[in-house]
Amino acid sequence: MADRFLRFKRGKSSRDVDRVLGFLVRSCYRNIPVYRRLLDERRVQPNEIRSVADLPRLPIVEREKLFRDAPIRDRIHAHASIPHCVRAATSGSTGFPLDIYMSRGEAIYRRALLLSAWRRYGPLPLPLRVVDVGSWVQGTSGVDIKRRTAASIVRISIALPVERQIDLLAQHRPHVVSGYPTALEILAEGLRDFSAALSPRLVAARGELLHETTRRTIEGAFGSRVADFYNCEEIGNVAWECPRDPTILHVHTDACLVEIVDREGNPLPSGAEGQVLVTNLYNRTMPFVRYALHDRGILYPPSKGRCACGSRSPRMAVLSGRDDDYVHLPSGRRVSPRLVATAVTRAFDPLAQERGVERFFWKFQVVQDAIDHLTIRIVPDVDHGLAFDEILGPALRGLDPGLRCTVNLVDALSYEPSGKFKKVIQAIPGRAAGSPS
Template sequence: MRSDTPPIDVVSAMPGIAWPALPAGPGAALLALLFQLQGTQWWPAERIARAQRRQLAALLAHARAQVPFYASRLPAALPDPDDAEAFEAAWRAIPVLTRDEIQAADASEAMLADHLPPGHGEFREVFTSGSTGRPVRAVRSQVWELVWSAFTLRDHLWHRRDLTGRMAVIRESGHGKAAYPEGDSQQGWGFSSAGLFESGRLVSLNVTTPPDLQAEWLARQDPDYLLSHPTILLALAAQAPRPARLRQVICIAETLRPAARTAIQAAWGVPVVDIYSTREAGYLALQCPDHPGHHHIQSEGVRVEVLRDDGAPCAPGETGRVLVTPLHNLAMPLVRYDIGDAAEVGPPCPCGRGLPVITRILGRRQNMLRLPGGGRRWPLLSSGDLAGLVAAVPGLRQYRIVQTALEALRVEVVAPAPLTEGEVAATAAWARAKFGEGFAVSVRHLADLPRSAAGKAEDFVCEVPEDA
């Protein structure tokens, strides 16, 4: 552990023993995982891959025997995990799992295991946010949740967070307890550290709270750490002064664009840390603590494949579709699941960790810009692009660009006052300069950006049908 890592106090569960602490069973298992993760992150890439193949073999043997959906879908046996070339060839022959297949199989419970091995605990049900309009049911085991907690704590340790500080969270809340003005408050940062580590207060607010009330609540809470969606954090940084004690901002749920990262850091002067995860698959990649432009795939918990159109793995610098296989969820295995995202593969990280690298997370593939003459491209905004939009819309707090037709864009902006004719014209000119003169551009002023049921907002949405 680095010398600048904040002290972490383990809570003892043994009567009469205060220090060094002796945790109870689940806490001891979590500490055992953390101890291993502290070492495996520094393994050479091939050693990590070989260990991952062993776990994949165990996962597939269980899925083939216990999950009806996989009974005839998976090979009868996989090559020896130590034979990398043969194993990988057999692995790539397994069909890609789609969202449609999960929804169809789930209706008949065919995706669920008939039995779990001893010690894996109960089944736990969650639903994805349905950002595509098609939510997916996911079922996990208690062992999977234990592993999830270990990666939560790894992220805290990597980014040297003081667990005794105050964590503020603005995100989805399904119980109404996090409603303005007070929100919700509890001692401890959640079940991933509860009962094991001493941690400070967690305060939370529902993501549907209007932006001006979010800013007022944030100033009142004055947290050490703030976790929310990038679009919410960008809006807060644009309109609210930095909370006095704020040390770090943590982004979840949406794609963090480089321009948004730059704007938040410039406004508040604190580091911005990004987390790449999904509800059904858990943690996919965590931002490197030493090189913020790199995200390390969490290979001890999930296999992440980034593939070209021909199905071959992408090389560093190439962009492809993302497939995921959680390694430890034997309740509802997801084998080579296409989550609909695209990402760019990176080279080995100078930090020395052997975990694979993603350099850019581009988000949902269906939200690429469709070009009138055919083809697609990613509608990414640079910090210079964002500065141009801010110049066109004084006081800009949020924005979204919607491609409504092959040759039509709508720019939606959240600003303190309705736009003047000059500002509308400047915004339309900015969009045509950025995306192409062939687009017809309309501009709409909004009080707030529309969000999904899970509180997500996207900075670019393509509404053009696939067959257009």
């Protein structure tokens, strides 16, 4: 099979993975200016990368450093036609918002891999009905329905009242419900008063750490199997929960490579905690090679033979990252941190479009310091002369009319004493983070 098609093979052998990696690195160098610069700086010739063992010779790709000042044309394949690309946007809730581009073929492969990960927990019917509870849906209805041959996908915005979200679930009777654990937990609490049988085959948690108490709440309310998926927009499904052991994840080896490295980017021995790097094995339109996800995790020592679940793929755990606090609105409603983080980034979209810029800032943090007040810390890009308060005020009042905000322009954001970064911090005096409303 030609190298350029090998990336779409299912069940890649380690030899296949080496070939795909070599192909992607050569393609990056030839076709994508930001990668060519990066490799030149490191004095690495693309032909030197022949196998996974050569990966540590490549620099770590930081979203902010690599993509921040580069125009879109410098980040995607020279022959890619932007209007024909499928675009996915990172929510910006875990770091800095970024648009991801892929070809239609790459997007189909990515969806097929996610479906195969969902199928690890039992058979799923086709066409599959999926409801995804997400942080943003275009338009005013808060609902987006896509019908494809293999599946119908209904996206529901977490901005909708919980009762409306439950109505939509009951209406679409999904086989799979997927969403952020914080959004699913709020939904689960609403479901306790709901008598209709929902019982999807699978509840797929993604995008945030899934804590054990949250898992139990969701499992109890839905009466369904809950499984954790380590997903990101840059890859799709990075790893899926072992069906036999919920404390470990299996790396989705058809989608990506996972490395655990220290602060300097040196590979760590298995079992040691470090930062998670991923390499996308199928996207050559906008490749991600040794890309830092800003999560911390471990890769377990290789097991002899198969795992108890039958899989041979590497086992890992994600230990921290994507663990923000709930926000409590003046109305008494508790909302997912994803909703608030997305409201902040999207508030600037119309103005960015009008001025033809991609964004006005990369880094921000939301601190709830009173029930009716948020402090938004923003590290601005350059002086765009924006009245941040005037833009953010109405956007946040859209979540709750009683919500006020103050914008602080800062040089740097604050980290937890543990060194972990939280994008949304609940700091109402006397209220523990994450406590129920």
